Amino acid sequence: MSDSETLPAEAREIASGYAFTGAALDLGALLWDGSCHAGAPVRIPLPVLNRHGLVAGATGTGKTKTLQLISEQLSAQGVPVFLADVKGDLSGIARPGQANAKVSGRAAEVAQQWTPAGFPAEFYALGGIGHGIPVRATITSFGPVLLSKVLQLNQTQEQSLGLIFHYADTKGLELIDLKDLRAVVAFLTSDEGKEELKNIGGLSTATAGVILRSLTAFEAQGMSDFFGEPEFDTAELLRTSEDGRGIVSVLELPAVQDKPQLFSTFLMWLLADLFHDLPEVGDADKPKLVFFFDEAHLLFNDASKAFLDSITQTVRLIRSKGVGVFFVTQTPKDVPSDVLGQLGNRVQHALRAFTPDDQKALKATVKTFPNSPYDLEELLTGLGTGEAVVTVLSEKGAPTPVAATRLRAPESRMGPVEGAELDRSVQGSPLYGRYAQAVDRESAYEKLTAAAEAEAAAEAPAGGGGGGKAEGRAKAKAKAKDEESLVEQVVSSGMFKSLARSVGTQIGREITRSLFGTARRRR
Known part of the structure; x- marks a missing residue:
């Protein structure tokens, strides 16, 4: 008897909602009644990743590792990825991870065949400040x-x-x-x-x-x-490597952490420029690009109505151009409702409820999920690191049941690449000479x-006297008249x-x- 068959009826119904037949990303395994059920995988169909998403959770709950996990699998399936690396710890995606007891234990819990792997990556830096190819x-x-x-x-x-x-x-x-x-x-x-x-x-x-x-x-x-100039061409973000894997473009932002409005607005420029350039593709087998927008609340803080309307329109329309956008922030309330309503895929890590504001945010978050057999208020405050509540769009475009999930372990390095090593990678890129x-x-x-x-x-006086100045004006006037006559002939x-x-x-x-x-x- 399989693991999923031993589950209660409610849990089996949740598991069946993730039994997709086509290409999909493996997020982890179902959590039910405090136990992890490896035979009940939680997945997200590859074609729906252009329907946008939200990765949320309190600091230290595992959001960054979730981005890394999803990005690795997208790259492996030939989909380019853009990552905004605010803390500077996503550069490790380019290097194979290291096995240890913690990784092995997590892999065993979720039935993951864990193999260390690095993925093709390019590193960028705004204005060349920091480690990366300059983006201007x-x-x-x-x-x-x-x-x-x-x-x-x-x-x-x-x-x-x-x-x-x-x-x-x-x-x-x-x-x-x-x-x-x-x-x-x-x-x-x-x-x-x-x-x-x-x-x-x-x-x-x-x-x-x-x-x-x-x-x-x-x-x-x-x-x-x-x-x-040279201005960055956002088409660089759509490339694949020689072996067919999608290139992961990592925008290193630690050096400009103290300029949040600048880097969040620059991220929006990248999206707007992609929107301006890309043709319509409709629904495809896989996205052209998945764009992870970290610290998303910074974009919306103190934004004018016109600005918010433009964001909403960009997010709504860029889907048909094959680009999926995942906003990464602490709680769904950081994202305006008009934008939140367009985010079909949700990975919600743990929330804290230490203050009245925290409790209010928790209740608001619960209301954004479909009906569920879980007590979501209790569940969201009790999730461990690397665990999340998930709901995505099915292959038919309908929301899947809410699933508490123990997430898989990334296969690349879970930590940053050192500065000198990163600089060597940057300077060895074929794009470096183009933009440096x-x-x-x-x-x-x-x-x-x-x-x-x-x-x-x-x-200025010509020859130092008033007569010289008048003579200069007369010559200039005569020259202008000759030029005007010539211009009239050409224009006619x-x-x-x-x-x-x-x-x-x-x-x-x-x-x-x-x-x-x-x-x-x-x-």
Whole structure:
């Protein structure tokens, strides 16, 4: 008689809800009445991982190992993975784990054939701060909505920043790095730019001044490294290795832990950029990418309604492009209800109920689960490390029964790779040469600076006297008239008009902004 057949009827019904026929990830084994039943595996179908998910639980309950466990199996089945590594302990996924009594005991409990294995991984770092290939974004592709979140602007200032981006787009002033945007705002608030400012509806001098001060302070805090070129191409996250396994992209964030709004918003930019690029695929046999968004509550804290609406829309629509998003946080209440309602797969680790706020969060968490024979309030406070309450979507898209689960042990190293070893891996990557060295090409800052210098030179006295100055103005006027005549001839030609229509279409496509106002020049 099998282990599952000895279970009570209620437990057998739970176990039958996870008896999938197609490709699936093995999470662990069913817990019932204090015992682990290895013959009743708890699994998640591979095709439903683009229906998004939530991994939650108090600090120290095993969330990080759960990410590692799921990521290993996704990679093994050819699915690329993105991991935000806030604490710096996920780099071990690239190295085989080490057997010990604890690992062997867990493997025996859940009937796991544990074999040490490392998985193909790339390591990234925001702006190159820390161990990893530098990840940068241009200001124009980051967009005004995400940048407003980072700068902590209010709704009026966010809308005004959007007008400034629109002005720069229409004037051909490329916003590559922070000094480009600062130069544009400084110009608009200067005496020379007042007329231009008047033409931007709804943008006041006072608001532009606030934005300029925010940018200056932001840059003074050392934030320049995160914006610029070469801009990271999010298509790098969709790669597989030569042996067909999905590459695990680990964004190392320990060096920027003290900049939570920056790194959480950068993670959202990565998602928005993927959404902007990827074609529709509908329901597929497996996802194109599974994206783990750690410390998710940081993204939603103090977010404007427009920002939350954009997140909700991105999460809802990116599913059809083959991307699954798992938010990782402490309790489901950290995630807005409109987003939470789209997370079909749940792995809930233990919660603590030491304070009245903890107890309130516990009750709220229980209400987010389907009806269950478990006493979930008692269960969630009594789970051990590496145990969780699970409910996922079945192959038919229906929620599975709630299952208390003892999770399997990861097969890769459960700890970080040392800094020197990590640096060698980073520098040996074929992507390192592509992104390591920052590039500062001509953009808005250089163009505005050159224009200001040219204007100053034109106004300077020629030959030191007033007559020289007047003569210089006369020559400049005559030259301008000749150039104007030439321009009129070219513009009136049929070839130019055809070219203008073509270029106009191309420019319009390049500066069209997607969700969050993001945009980039396509490679």
